[in-house]
Amino acid sequence: MSNIKTVTTIRFQDQRPGTSGLRKKVSTFQQAHYLENFVQALFNTLGGLQGKSLILGGDGRYYNRNAIQVIIKMAAANGLKQLIIGKGGLLSTPAVSCLIRKQQTLGGIVLSASHNPGGPDADFGIKYNIDNGGPAPEKITEMIYQQTLSLQQYHTLDTPDIDLDQIGSQQVESLQVKIIDSVEDYADMMEALFDFENIRSMFQQGFRLCFDAMHAITGPYANEILVKRLGASPQSIIRGTPLTDFGGGHPDPSLDHAKELVEIMSTDKAPDFGAASDGDGDRNMILGKDFFISPSDSLAILTANAQLIPAYRDGLSGVARSMPTSQAVDRVAAALGIECFETPTGWKFFGNLLDSNKITLCGEESFGNGSNHIREKDGLWAVLFWLNIIACSEQNPEQICRSHWQQYGRNYYTRHDYEALDNDIANTIMANLRQQTETLTGKSYAGRNISLSDDFSYRDPVDNSTSPHQGIRICFDDGARIIYRLSGTGTSGATLRIYIETYESDSDKHDRDTQDVLKELIAAANELSAVKTLSERTGPSVIV
Ligand code: G16
Numbered sequence: 001m002s003n004i005k006t007v008t009t010i011r012f013q014d015q016r017p018g019t020s021g022l023r024k025k026v027s028t029f030q031q032a033h034y035l036e037n038f039v040q041a042l043f044n045t046l047g048g049l050q051g052k053s054l055i056l057g058g059d060g061r062y063y064n065r066n067a068i069q070v071i072i073k074m075a076a077a078n079g080l081k082q083l084i085i086g087k088g089g090l091l092s093t094p095a096v097s098c099l100i101r102k103q104q105t106l107g108g109i110v111l112s113a114s115h116n117p118g119g120p121d122a123d124f125g126i127k128y129n130i131d132n133g134g135p136a137p138e139k140i141t142e143m144i145y146q147q148t149l150s151l152q153q154y155h156t157l158d159t160p161d162i163d164l165d166q167i168g169s170q171q172v173e174s175l176q177v178k179i180i181d182s183v184e185d186y187a188d189m190m191e192a193l194f195d196f197e198n199i200r201s202m203f204q205q206g207f208r209l210c211f212d213a214m215h216a217i218t219g220p221y222a223n224e225i226l227v228k229r230l231g232a233s234p235q236s237i238i239r240g241t242p243l244t245d246f247g248g249g250h251p252d253p254s255l256d257h258a259k260e261l262v263e264i265m266s267t268d269k270a271p272d273f274g275a276a277s278d279g280d281g282d283r284n285m286i287l288g289k290d291f292f293i294s295p296s297d298s299l300a301i302l303t304a305n306a307q308l309i310p311a312y313r314d315g316l317s318g319v320a321r322s323m324p325t326s327q328a329v330d331r332v333a334a335a336l337g338i339e340c341f342e343t344p345t346g347w348k349f350f351g352n353l354l355d356s357n358k359i360t361l362c363g364e365e366s367f368g369n370g371s372n373h374i375r376e377k378d379g380l381w382a383v384l385f386w387l388n389i390i391a392c393s394e395q396n397p398e399q400i401c402r403s404h405w406q407q408y409g410r411n412y413y414t415r416h417d418y419e420a421l422d423n424d425i426a427n428t429i430m431a432n433l434r435q436q437t438e439t440l441t442g443k444s445y446a447g448r449n450i451s452l453s454d455d456f457s458y459r460d461p462v463d464n465s466t467s468p469h470q471g472i473r474i475c476f477d478d479g480a481r482i483i484y485r486l487s488g489t490g491t492s493g494a495t496l497r498i499y500i501e502t503y504e505s506d507s508d509k510h511d512r513d514t515q516d517v518l519k520e521l522i523a524a525a526n527e528l529s530a531v532k533t534l535s536e537r538t539g540p541s542v543i544v
Pocket of ligand 1 (some may be wrong): 019020113114115137151220264282345346347348364366368486488489497
């Protein structure tokens, strides 16, 4: 006898996925029917689940296990054939992408709010990835949202919870639940991409690193790859145990939130290389001894050195960066004679370019880089890429970065975030800017002339879909830019991000303080947006 239950539900109006899935406070997800509605809307959007498989896992944050049990029961009631779940419900975002591709499943569900904090009073999230392993494109997330607005019922099962910690297969009605090792497939893939022998011998010769897993998902992955397979010392990994509240911190690999790592890297006895990854393992931060590599520079450096990596030795088909990411990689692409695409913020926009082999590498200013090996950005992949470059070049991160600037020039770059703004105020700031774009071209600010000013609209070169309103661009005739956009990942109020950059070719001027170099452009950015007056703030909440 079947235990399927059909539940009459109430609708929620706030389930439109943002830059990367649906992210809300845990308490929002804990409301009766909230998670169930979104999952049913997803299943309805996917159509018949009969005979299909999905990957399921999350970053281990508070509510991960509860959500997994809910999804198992709903998947069984909706006729899915197989769910492949990481042991303990744990899978990094890159590992989900890797498994979707390897197992050729219909897609996968990632439970994470990425770098946002975790715990009963913090954030939770759910994201769907399609069969190429990448985040669902806007067409699909919009269909899911439309489903949530008209949903009347969902299907679930009256059945006990599944043991998530036992590797092997279990049956829930006609659904096969397969619990697998969370790390192995991903680690094997990394070993196939990079020169592990070379990196291993570097560790044997005394090379030292510090990797901050931020009590998030990458601890077990870093342990398997860096310690077991490459021979780094077990002490190289700090905050290596995943905790449901990330030990009370923000699992955000930035100078602000990886303070212990930054401190370790600034002492006399600092290791040769420092790195951190975020809640779900897709972001990365790279440090040398007392030296920060900006994510935009990192993308440019990986691109310039890709020929050192076994997987990319035959060359890159092209590269892409999100629009607000600095233009450092554009110069490398030009030198390599390959195309550089400019996409809106959000990894989903790289999917078509990767699938059609228009690009091999891509990245964003928000601490994310990746390649065609999967369809997500990938934190440990970036760490291994850097280790591989260091092993081949025998230079340290600072030397690699400085010689890059020497060759290509330096893009001084910063991001000023105004967090938790009142939504109306944030919308007013953006509307005012949008209006101004019509008259700014030709005007002079910060001693430069504005050559282009618009609200960025992207036309996907593969499927011709258009994504308008992706951020206000103010570009100057010397290559400097000011960009404004509202974040699509926050969970309280609105976050205004202002991105500012300028280019310096003279290597005698590559050692200056970024905020100082950019101060006139920053003043212009503040003046044009009237951000301080309208928000009644004295300055940004975060400077990256
Ligand atoms: C997500 C997206 C990224 C995006 C970042 C910041 O990353 O996958 O593509 O750059 O958010 O987006 P926003 O500026 O809208 O807050 P993650 O690591 O949070 O999933």
